[in-house]
Amino acid sequence: MKAKLLVLVLIAALALPAFAHAQDDVVTVEFWHTYNEVSPENEMLVNTLIPMFEAEHPNIKVESVPFPYGEFRQTILTALAGGEGPDLARLDIIWSPEFASLGVLLPLEDVMPDYADYADAVFAGPLSTNVYEGQHYGLPLDTNTRVFMYNSTVYEQAGIAEPPATIDDLVAQCDAVTALGEDYYIFSDGGTYGWAVLPWIWSFGGSLTDGAMTTSTGYVNGEETVAAYEFLKDMIDSGCFSPSFLGGGMDSGTGYFTNLFASIMDGPWMFPIAEAQYPDFTIQTALLPAGVGGSISVVGGENIALFVDSETEAALEFLRFTQSDEYQLKMSEVGQLTVKPALLESDYFQNHSYYGTFLQQLKTARARLPHPAWSQIEEVLTDAGQLILRGEASAQEALDMAAEEIDGLLAEYE
Template identity: 40%
Template sequence: MKRSTATRAGAALVVGLTLITAACSSKTDAGSSAGSTTAATSATSAASTASAAASTSAAASTGAASGSTAASSATVSSDASAGSSTAATGAGGSGAALTTAAPVSPAVTLTLWGTYGNGGNKSQTDVLTTTLIPEFEKLNPGVTVNYVDIPYDSLKQKLTTGAAGGELPDLVRSDIGWVAQFAKLGVFAQLDGSMPNFETLSKAVYPGTLATNLWNGHYYGLPLDTNTRVLITDQKALQAAGMTAPPKTFDDLKTMAGKLKGTDMALFADSGLQGWNILPWIWSGGGEITDPKLTKASGYLDSDTNVATVQMLVDLYNAKQIPNLITGNQGATSTSDGLPTGKYATIFDGPWMKDIWAGQYPDFQPVYAPIPAGAGGSISVVGGEDIVITKASKNQAAAQAFVAFTQSADYQLAMAKTGQMTVVSALGDREVAADPYLKVFADQLRTAKPRLAIPDSGQVDTILQNALTPVFQGQGSVKDALTAAAKQIDPLLASGT
């Protein structure tokens, strides 16, 4: 029987599917990974399928052991027809012995769309294109990966138009909030049940990051990287406010605002009022957006607790302590420029800023601290990206091999050095040891929560932005705005499966 190109590619590319075992072979206590386990559990609870979440949580407690077992049995039998074999040994990716796969014929070109270069982060695209992609191509002769960097604000629309026009890549580095939406639309390919070693790979990552790929009981990707936002300031800002340490609570933040009054430095800046921006305030203030089962926003989003928290921000805005960047003024100084130049005393941002500032403001020395705590504690939002395959790809086996390669210790730790936090639980301690500044982010991930895991999560962002912006501009009350937003979100929750 004549074998299809996909079948031959799958056999030849099996090397990519074994790389993950190296990442998991260093046995780690399930409770000692750097912070993300609790955040992962929070994200898992937001998944729409309870049974899947339960099994995922169970996988977390056995992930190190199962990964270790996988590493010890990672030798793949030679395929006589394809003429390829591969083996992986060693601990945590170090000393791994990998046999190069037999050349793929005809040659395969994979196209990957992503946003690694956003914000001027040249370090991530450099690592990807000069180190990691060449490594994958060397292990898989005949396979070429073409990376296309796309601005974050354009990628979602490009996926939508590409799906309509039949012009999609093989692979996408997708925002975690998009997977359910494009899975529902039939754009992303289901991986469980079709991708070799998917179960092994899925057990190696933090459960909550895996849950961002879940829709309607199936998984449409694997987590690629995770992150969260923390408070960032610097010593000059603290000195200007007469403080020796970053604000730890809402009250500390308001005190800091009072001390900055009359200076040219605003207390806090952010670039919008969407979920990514407003949720850390709402959660830290002790509120929620919906009920735990994601069925209703009314009575939750517009609670008295949330009204008080948002009113605090409005009051700071009216006191000129939050600039109109938060309401969409495109002419305002960005947070990435405003903090190092002394316009803003604090911002919320992620681990990727370290390299951006190193290139643009080499003398700037940021200070990282947890999100200020309110009645609910210090709670931030889980971010990150997933790696997915499009249904339209004609190179499914090759794409699956690249997906597996992204889960390897080589890939994960290389990207961790550029500010992308690993999703592989066994690598968490090594990541923080290599870059101690990541400890604040890892600690924040212990309590961080995911955005709503529904296909229409993007509409929730739009609703929040549109409802809250007029309030900051003096039109209407916080209570009325949150109530109106909740009424618009309710039907999205009802149709979320």
């Protein structure tokens, strides 16, 4: 009896460290992101994708940590200053260059031997948002863009048969819509931030800087960009575009869904909104009306990046998993458009009811300036836009001032 007990104790004594050891081998990777807690994307990540990954990698545990979008950038920066940052994060594409310039991200070429294979498999546009000083600091995770969304009820009332192919067509259709009543507008958007005005600037053939992002003089205050702003001002003054550009009046979405605004410019997330709140409403999409520069929209989306002081190898495994066909398709099902062109040939995308227009628009869409100072540049741009649309300065005057300020910001990074 006693001998038996002794044997048991011995086995236990030998087994315990083994258990403890097994525990130590599990590496936890913190993945910070801004998926809304109750969104289908978050459910997919937490309930399907992470368990799938953990089953394949029993020695890696992925902890998903959601943050509110508005404070995410600041929170990460503070956490990093205190050495408590994440291993991986899903970053808005406009933040990547800034984080890279602060030295908090790992250049993937250095730590991921198979990086080139992954880079080759994704769209070039979204990939370019990860570049800082010639190196890549992440991979694209999902993408999106804004397309032209029109309201078939308003079109019918106004006797408009087709969405405008060109900006001139849009102008020509205006009177028919404004004749319907005081609250009717041909088009509406929410402000003068980059996401709203860049499609107009680019479609007019304008731009913010030269290709190397060294100067904005002659670009942001160039002839084409000035023309784009003058166009917007004319349209608002003549009552064609809604005053929501100035931050007042009815919300663009509200006007669109309640059959007052003939068209808006927006992303794929509008479909679930319509389904939930206006189930009888059908969103109609078309490519943005083209100007002399073409039909050029703005690319949105997120990158996944690896942080310094991370559990690099384990984090890289998860990063690779996010680039798999499986992950990309599952996330596409919940509205996160894939970044892999090869998947567009899949049955899922070929048969999808509304991704088609977005994918076509993406072919010519451009990213906002992938520059560390983008947040500040956008502020300058937003303010200049307000001055112009409110008639407090001419487009040329306001943009000349903006060019000077933006040149100053660009110079800080040279």
